[in-house]
Amino acid sequence: MSKVEFPSLPVPEPLQCGRFKLTFERPLVMGILNVTPDSFSDGGQYAMRGDALRQAERMMLDGADIIDIGGESTRPGAPPVPLDEELERVIPLVEQLRGANVPLSVDTYKPEVMRHALAAGADLINDIWGFRMPGAIDAVRSSDCGLCVMHMLGEPQTMQLGEPAYDDVVSAVREFLEERVATLAQAGIARERISVDPGFGFGKAVVEHNYALLAHLRDTAPRAEPSYPILAGMSRKSMIGAVVGRPAPERVAGSIAAAVCAAERGAAILRVHDVAQTVDALKVWAAMREAANHSRTRG
Numbered sequence: 001m002s003k004v005e006f007p008s009l010p011v012p013e014p015l016q017c018g019r020f021k022l023t024f025e026r027p028l029v030m031g032i033l034n035v036t037p038d039s040f041s042d043g044g045q046y047a048m049r050g051d052a053l054r055q056a057e058r059m060m061l062d063g064a065d066i067i068d069i070g071g072e073s074t075r076p077g078a079p080p081v082p083l084d085e086e087l088e089r090v091i092p093l094v095e096q097l098r099g100a101n102v103p104l105s106v107d108t109y110k111p112e113v114m115r116h117a118l119a120a121g122a123d124l125i126n127d128i129w130g131f132r133m134p135g136a137i138d139a140v141r142s143s144d145c146g147l148c149v150m151h152m153l154g155e156p157q158t159m160q161l162g163e164p165a166y167d168d169v170v171s172a173v174r175e176f177l178e179e180r181v182a183t184l185a186q187a188g189i190a191r192e193r194i195s196v197d198p199g200f201g202f203g204k205a206v207v208e209h210n211y212a213l214l215a216h217l218r219d220t221a222p223r224a225e226p227s228y229p230i231l232a233g234m235s236r237k238s239m240i241g242a243v244v245g246r247p248a249p250e251r252v253a254g255s256i257a258a259a260v261c262a263a264e265r266g267a268a269i270l271r272v273h274d275v276a277q278t279v280d281a282l283k284v285w286a287a288m289r290e291a292a293n294h295s296r297t298r299g
Contacts, residue, residue: 008293010218012229012268016192017146018123020103022065024229026286027263029278030066030105030271031059032235035089036073036081052093060102062276066124066269067100069093070107074128074202086113094120105148111135118143126231128152128202130180137187148195148231148269149180151220153203169209170216173198178222195229195269196221201237210239214258217265229268234258236273256281 015022022028035052056067071089072081081089090113094104098121105124106117111133114125118139124146131137131149140147151173153164166172177196184194198213198220213220214234221228234240240254241247252274259270259278263285272278 009264009266010227013192013226015146015195015229015268016144016190017066017103018118018121018144020123022103022146022229024268027267027282028065028269029063029275029282030068030231030233030269031056031062031064031275032271032273033059033067033069033093034073035069035071035093049092049096053096056093056097056100059275060100063279064102064275066103066105067097068105068107068126068271069097069122071113072108074107083110083112086110087116091116091120094122103146105146109133109136111139114139118145124148126150126197128199130176131184132180137184137189141187141189144193146193146195147184147189148197149177149184150197150202150231151176151199153199164203164205164209166209169204169212170219173213173220174222177220181222181228191224195231197231197233200232200234201239204239206238206242210234210237214261214265217262217267227266230266231269231271232259232262232267233271234262235271252277260285 012024033052033056059067069090071086086108090106094106094117097104103123104121105126106122107126108114108117109127109129114136122145125140126148127136128150129152131147181194185191200210200213204210217230217232221230235255236248236251240251240258244251244254255272255274256277259272260281262270263282270278
């Protein structure tokens, strides 16, 4: 029987992330902390601050490498949240979690939230708009925070209406991210602060576009050597539901399978709801790869 070989994956350069410099010898797990009443999967569960703090602690104990705090739902059709309300949801959490030895990410597209979050101690800004909002680049320019630049076609209120169209979704995403990375570079943002996200579910058809992006994940990133870290966020999304036929809370197994597929295709960060299960799955995946590579070197 012929041996199964797994080629080594290129390791992205380290990501400067506020107080931390993240390295990617293995994929990092980003735990999702939605402090909203209307997120598609866990809306309302952690809207109370005490519940959110306990969930953050639970995710850290389960092995989360990063905590991603979101104060506004970006599910398809979600209404925008007033600035003051988003600040009230997010900033106290950042202040209270800053003492934990884990990078804190804030999921926002509003420049004013970015400024307040960074002042409160956030280490990474995760922007679904790819820092296209007026003032967004200025809000992060003088910081040493990490940036996650995501591709989105349209906006959350309308992105899934009709049928999103691409000649080649992988090329379209890569070209968009290349333009955003170049714009950030021109604004003086250091390359080592930038990671990229193909934006699963954000203006993509449920099955065809999303699984093309997953299958060709490395090709969605800007062409560079070393490569930019890729963040993959598929946890419990409709692309999983379309395949497994289950509602969002029952998509854990499908989400873990997608996370492992993304790891195999070079994802540096996996953004997930189910931290413990994903961490365990990645340990098994890493052990298999190590065994395969060990048997290859022996002979």
